[in-house]
Amino acid sequence: MGIKFSFSIPLKRIQEYAKKGVGLAPLPEYIIKRGPYIHNDMKIVVLYEFDNANLAEAREVIAKHVQAFQGIPGFSLHSHILEEGEGLRGCRMNPENGGMTKRFTPDSQTL
Numbered sequence: 001m002g003i004k005f006s007f008s009i010p011l012k013r014i015q016e017y018a019k020k021g022v023g024l025a026p027l028p029e030y031i032i033k034r035g036p037y038i039h040n041d042m043k044i045v046v047l048y049e050f051d052n053a054n055l056a057e058a059r060e061v062i063a064k065h066v067q068a069f070q071g072i073p074g075f076s077l078h079s080h081i082l083e084e085g086e087g088l089r090g091c092r093m094n095p096e097n098g099g100m101t102k103r104f105t106p107d108s109q110t111l
Contacts, residue, residue, distance in 0.1 A: 002049040002082040003062060010074040011042050017075075020068045028061060030054050047082075 009017050027033055031054075035046035050058040069075050 001052045002047055004080045005046045006078045007044040008076045013072050016072050024065050031058050
């Protein structure tokens with residue numbers, strides 16, 4: 001299971017993003033972080049992988065990581081929960097309470 005985050009940050013703010021990223025607390029061993037991958041349009045993709053049994057705790061930990069970037073002007077976030085065998089299910093993350101706030105229809109984005 002995993003959560004895929006797509007961030008958008010204005011180019012002039014990329015150094016601010018990098019500084020905040022370096023200051024993040026380490027993730028627990030059961031969460032594997034892949035990325036950040038930066039696309040030409042300054043879209044940043046990060047994938048967090050973990051076992052289904054750790055979903056609730058992983059969501060809280062990951063939300064705290066994402067919350068660190070909320071103060072960057074122009075920052076926007078889109079997330080997808082990835083489940084084995086079910087395909088892609090989209091949801092919006094609310095980093096302030098560590099939870100999913102609203103489901104929306106899957107899109108065609110792939111890893």
